[in-house]
Amino acid sequence: MTKYNFINFFRNSWTNDSSVYKLLFFIGLLKLLFNLLIPITPQEAYYWYYSQHLDLSYFDHPPMTAYSIFLGTLLFGNTVFGVKFMAVVWWFFTNMLLYKIVKNHIEFYKLDSSFYKLPFYSLIIYNLTVIGSLYSITMVPDTPLMFFWFLIVYSVQKVILNNKKIWWLVAGVSLGFALMSKYSAIIITGSLFLFLLFSKEYRKLLLTPYPYLSILIGILVFSPVIYWNYANEWASFKYQFSERASKAKPLQIKYFLQLVISQFFLLTPLIFLWCFSTVYHYIKNWKTNRKLDLFFFTGLPIIIIFALISFKSLVKMNWLLPGYISLIVMMAFTHKHNLEKLTASIKVGLGISLFLVVLGHFILVVPNVPLGEANTWSGWKDASQQIYKLQMEYGGRNNCFIFGNSYKSASLVKFYLPDQQPTYAENIFGERGLQFDYWEDPAKLYGKNALYVFDNRKEYKPELEIVEKYFDEIREVKKFEYDFFGIAKTRTITCYYCVNYHETN
Helix, strand or coil: CCHHHHHHHHHHHCCCHHHHHHHHHHHHHHHHHHCCCCCCCHHHHHHHHHHCCCCCCCCCCCCHHHHHHHHHHHHHCCCHHHHHHHHHHHHHHHHHHHHHHHHHHHHHCCCCHHHCCHHHHHHHHHHCCHHHHHCCCCCCCHHHHHHHHHHHHHHHHHHHHHCCCHHHHHHHHHHHHHHHHCHHHHHHHHHHHHHHHCCCCCHHHHHCCHHHHHHHHHHHHHHHHHHHHHHCCCHHHHHHHHHHHHCCCCCCCHHHHHHHHHHHHHHCHHHHHHHHHHHHHHHHCHHHCHHHHHHHHCCHHHHHHHHHHCCCCCCCHHHHHHHHHHHHHHHHHHCHHHHHHCCHHHHHHHHHHHHHHHHHHHHHHCCCCCCHHHCCCCCHHHHHHHHHHHHHHCCCCCCEEEEECCHHHHHHHHHHCCCCCCCECHHHHCCCCHHHHHCCCHHHHCCCEEEEEEECCCCCCCCHHHHHHHEEEEEEEEEEEEEECCCEEEEEEEEEEEEEECCCC
16 A cells, blocks of 8 residues: 555545444454564453353453454464453444544534534544553453443434334343443443433433333343352352442542542543543533533442442542543534644644553563563463462472462463363352352362462562461471562562361361
8 A cells, every 4th residue: 555545545544434444344454463573461361261160240340351352263263362352442432433423413413514524533532542452452341341331322312313213122132231241330330311301302201111110121131149149148249249338448548549540541631621621621512512411420439339439439540431431422523623634732632642542561471571560471481380380389289279369360370380180269268269169179189298389579468378378387498589670670479388288277
């Protein structure tokens, strides 16, 4: 393709559906190739372990992530590429929905030709966030959640713009799948209720059976997860709702500030500021912005809810993500003039966004990059293979099992072990091992020796004084040190040999 042909292709991509889809497909291929170069994260390794034990649900999450990874590894084996494959697929379809939603809005309201570039601009905004890039190459519950959340928005848009009642069915199925991705998807039902309630034009839909039928369909799709909880004493629901609520602390600002800082970098500075200005512009000109109500009500509530929770409890940076996609639709309309004029300050802002996205990708491919606690992946592939050799020296897997001090270390070791044998977590020494509690009964290992593995991250303590109560003897046998080209230490992974596993003393 010549230089001029490439320029023409890019220009045509602004308004040509086929060109947009081809461009997304091409970028998706690049992401798949990139996935050949990067490591698996601890969370992904844990969800991959899920996929090795397919079930209706799991202790700390519903099953959509496990099903996605199962499909990827079915196609490409138990490899990093296989684990991450469906992340790119979900990213592709999320982008297609974003493009179509903005385009549907423009076409229905017969906006003039100056708006025809906005669907493409919305893709640029989304993919210039760390959210849009990170969750296209990381297979975690948020990845399918964002797609299904937006599919609900798309379905309701089709209902209100085209009066096609069949889309209530699609919305219901999408709700079920969104809940099977992450429990926080339930928030969108309240968001849509508010949207309809405050809309003079569409409030009458609340008097029809269709919204409620949609919710019922969602519950039916989600029912296997409900059944799993029923069969397991509501363990997952208790863990995610009542237990988290019980850990709420007195009112404080620390967690809120942490959340704001995390969102500042996840969105990148320019788009973070655009979020505020978009919401401000909508509220200030509420009467003239009513056409954007659907996106306002499916975007802002989840952000407000978790922002308020952050005054009492730790809120993880990814919990707000679904709301931002709807706000990006609003952003494209609100900041249309900024995207067209590209003043010096806007160019700098977009340049910073691009830099942060590229930096995020670069960090993943640099061996042992020193990020402190933020680097969760370095060293584990090499250490796991050496731990396997130690296990062979101590009689093999029939005589010596492997366990970690957390579900993360146990999952990473398992993924990288040559035979991907079962590994164990804190449940070996009497602590809760999350989903590990449901896979294996530690009592079956009594009488065996073990290798205990942990790293020097502060998130989980080695608890050696507790571990030694479950064995006749424990002793350190190996330390694996990893550094960044001899300049800075990245990780220390320690391995203890433990003799004769038994009940606690």
